[in-house]
Amino acid sequence: MRRSLRLSPLALVLAAAVACGGNPPPQQGPQVNQDSLAAARARQDSIARADSLRRAQQRNQASAELCNRALAAITAGNYDQARSLYKQAQSQYSGTACGDRAASELQRLDAIETIAQRVHFDFDKSNITDQAAQVLQRKAQALRQYANLKLQIQGNCDERGSNEYNLALGQRRAESARKYLVSLGISPDRLSTISFGEERPIAQGHDEQAWSMNRRDDFVIQNLSASGSSD
Amino acid sequence: MNRASRLARALFLVLAAFVAAAVPLRAQQGGEGQVRLGITYKPGYRPGLALPPSILGGTGSDLATVAASIDTILRRDLDYSDRFEILPVPDSLHTSGAINYGLWNQLGAVWLVATQLQGPADRPLLRVSLHDVVYGNLRNVQAFTLPADHGEALRMAAHRIADSVVNWATGERGMAATRIAFRRKEGDGASDLFMIDSDGANLHRVTHDSSIVYSPAFSPGGTKLLFVSYVSGQPEAYELDLSTGRRRTVSAVPGVNLTPVFRPDGAKIAVARTVGGGGTDIFELDAASLSGARRITFTDPGDALNPSYSPDGQRIAYTSTSLGEPQVFVQNIGGGGPGLISRYVYGEQGYATSPDWSPRGDRIVYQGWVDGVFQIVTVNPDGSDRRVLTLKGSNEDPAFAPDGRHIVFSSTREGYHALWVLDTVTGRVRRLAENHIDQMPAWSGTIGAGGS
Numbered sequence: 090m091r092r093s094l095r096l097s098p099l100a101l102v103l104a105a106a107v108a109c110g111g112n113p114p115p116q117q118g119p120q121v122n123q124d125s126l127a128a129a130r131a132r133q134d135s136i137a138r139a140d141s142l143r144r145a146q147q148r149n150q151a152s153a154e155l156c157n158r159a160l161a162a163i164t165a166g167n168y169d170q171a172r173s174l175y176k177q178a179q180s181q182y183s184g185t186a187c188g189d190r191a192a193s194e195l196q197r198l199d200a201i202e203t204i205a206q207r208v209h210f211d212f213d214k215s216n217i218t219d220q221a222a223q224v225l226q227r228k229a230q231a232l233r234q235y236a237n238l239k240l241q242i243q244g245n246c247d248e249r250g251s252n253e254y255n256l257a258l259g260q261r262r263a264e265s266a267r268k269y270l271v272s273l274g275i276s277p278d279r280l281s282t283i284s285f286g287e288e289r290p291i292a293q294g295h296d297e298q299a300w301s302m303n304r305r306d307d308f309v310i311q312n313l314s315a316s317g318s319s320d
Numbered sequence: 321m322n323r324a325s326r327l328a329r330a331l332f333l334v335l336a337a338f339v340a341a342a343v344p345l346r347a348q349q350g351g352e353g354q355v356r357l358g359i360t361y362k363p364g365y366r367p368g369l370a371l372p373p374s375i376l377g378g379t380g381s382d383l384a385t386v387a388a389s390i391d392t393i394l395r396r397d398l399d400y401s402d403r404f405e406i407l408p409v410p411d412s413l414h415t416s417g418a419i420n421y422g423l424w425n426q427l428g429a430v431w432l433v434a435t436q437l438q439g440p441a442d443r444p445l446l447r448v449s450l451h452d453v454v455y456g457n458l459r460n461v462q463a464f465t466l467p468a469d470h471g472e473a474l475r476m477a478a479h480r481i482a483d484s485v486v487n488w489a490t491g492e493r494g495m496a497a498t499r500i501a502f503r504r505k506e507g508d509g510a511s512d513l514f515m516i517d518s519d520g521a522n523l524h525r526v527t528h529d530s531s532i533v534y535s536p537a538f539s540p541g542g543t544k545l546l547f548v549s550y551v552s553g554q555p556e557a558y559e560l561d562l563s564t565g566r567r568r569t570v571s572a573v574p575g576v577n578l579t580p581v582f583r584p585d586g587a588k589i590a591v592a593r594t595v596g597g598g599g600t601d602i603f604e605l606d607a608a609s610l611s612g613a614r615r616i617t618f619t620d621p622g623d624a625l626n627p628s629y630s631p632d633g634q635r636i637a638y639t640s641t642s643l644g645e646p647q648v649f650v651q652n653i654g655g656g657g658p659g660l661i662s663r664y665v666y667g668e669q670g671y672a673t674s675p676d677w678s679p680r681g682d683r684i685v686y687q688g689w690v691d692g693v694f695q696i697v698t699v700n701p702d703g704s705d706r707r708v709l710t711l712k713g714s715n716e717d718p719a720f721a722p723d724g725r726h727i728v729f730s731s732t733r734e735g736y737h738a739l740w741v742l743d744t745v746t747g748r749v750r751r752l753a754e755n756h757i758d759q760m761p762a763w764s765g766t767i768g769a770g771g772s
């Protein structure tokens with residue numbers, strides 16, 4: 090027992106060499122108990138397989154974690170963060186599910202960013218401005234490419250005006266964008282609307298700069314985890 | 321004393337009281353929550369009223385506690401009625417035995433309210449008499465049985481007594497026995513409905529949704545609230561039974577469901593909701609069955625909202641964008657074209673919303689832009705006799721009290737939206753609730769007055 094115990098580090102080195110694809114070393118040196126050596130080798134082989142499996146699993150997990158964090162970043166509107174996470178997956182985790190789809194996710198991210206871009210309105214108005222029309226046209230293109238994405242269009246107002254009237258105005262603003270997208274061929278089934286009136290300002294000031302930021306439609310993709318592009 | 325000299329004496333006393341009243345009024349300026357506006361109001365004459373402490377018709381600390389509580393509420397309510405100058409009463413003056421009108425006269429009192437509280441403490445009886453000091457006679461007397469519950473119910477009983485005194489003295493309706501429902505904004509943008517008595521006491525929370533709520537409106541008897549909530553994810557209109565807590569959906573079309581109100585007889589509900597073109601229009605439905613929805617405005621693709629009924633239920637005032645910008649209109653429900661009642665200047669950006677028709681029928685209040693800031697404005701139902709009632713801060717969401725004289729509104733005069741009560745006759749303003757972002761107040765009818 091003592092001898093075999095003393096020899097077991099050697100067995101481990103041998104086993105590792107086998108696992109790493111090296112040639113089996115020639116049998117030499119003192120006689121050992123073949124049964125216990127084989128058992129130790131088998132044990133070490135199985136440990137090595139488990140290690141390798143575990144490393145692959147850990148790699149897959151770390152990679153999947155990147156994709157999850159990227160999705161969370163997209164949900165929070167942090168597109169740059171999502172982009173760098175996908176790029177990290179792409180460069181460090183090729184061969185994993187997340188690493189392999191990172192390239193297409195980066196493309197989809199561009200589309201998502203286009204779709205999520207806000208459009209703005211003039212004071213007490215709900216008509217689509219020329220500038221907003223250009224933004225909506227780019228959105229329509231991205232929506233055509235990613236035909237499974239569904240949108241909630243959220244109409245918002247600045248703090249001036251009555252809260253109640255602003256709810257109605259916000260609804261009209263959401264509806265204007267929805268109609269424009271439908272006119273560009275986007276299915277109405279993919280577009281829902283809601284108004285938040287003046288309840289959700291993104292700029293907190295009390296001047297025209299803040300007000301113009303807050304007079305807007307937000308475009309919230311409701312099924313971000315839906316997969317891939319349609320083409 | 322002959323008739324002529326009595327009249328002359330009365331006139332002198334009225335003048336004397338006016339002079340006496342002017343001094344404490346000036347002293348009040350700049351005091352806590354008391355702001356006198358210089359624009360629309362004449363310095364209204366408020367006759368002096370003395371309300372000495374209740375005489376106890378029995379012993380026991382319980383009875384004395386009830387008396388102190390009733391005295392405090394009555395004095396505050398009568399002050400907040402804005403019809404009287406409440407006089408300080410020296411300890412030497414009391415109302416046991418025969419009333420010495422001459423002494424009360426010298427104090428400047430035109431009215432004397434004498435109260436006597438009799439046991440038992442768990443079911444006390446308050447005898448209230450109103451004396452006309454000028455004419456030296458008893459105007460009215462009534463005994464009120466007070467509730468056994470010394471909390472909310474006792475407070476409301478005291479409010480009703482104050483309203484009786486106002487009615488005896490002026491022939492008009494008081495507003496003490498009422499509540500104001502409103503929305504309070506809390507952290508992270510969520511809001512819930514709250515309720516407070518007309519005197520600013522008994523504040524309590526009504527909903528616990530931590531969602532977004534809008535536009536509470538009372539049923540005629542004050543037993544139900546209509547309101548809008550995002551609790552389902554979309555702005556939908558609900559009815560809440562305040563006694564049972566039961567809730568039901570009143571209007572839930574896709575889009576928005578806004579500003580539900582009861583018709584003054586309680587039989588119908590008017591609500592604004594999204595129609596085909598994306599705008600909103602006002603619909604009227606049966607209040608019990610919620611069926612039979614009938615569209616009564618045709619503004620889509622613009623917006624019509626904020627319906628407020630005339631007391632007879634035949635007309636509504638509402639906000640409409642039919643001129644391009646929101647303005648206030650009145651129209652017959654049975655048909656007929658809408659008439660503009662807010663101030664509209666062609667080529668000038670205007671903005672007027674949120675009308676509320678006085679329960680007396682004579683005025684409509686709304687919020688209108690004055691130099692780009694919202695002020696509280698009243699007009700006759702045909703739009704004539706426009707009066708701007710506020711100056712300071714942005715003043716929004718006005719609602720009339722059942723007396724048709726007081727208006728509650730949300731004002732930023734102290735930096736953020738808070739609720740204030742304005743007396744349209746004297747211009748006195750008081751803060752209703754402290755230190756929160758409060759908006760969209762609704763004033764109930766008289767509570768427990770059998771559907772008035």
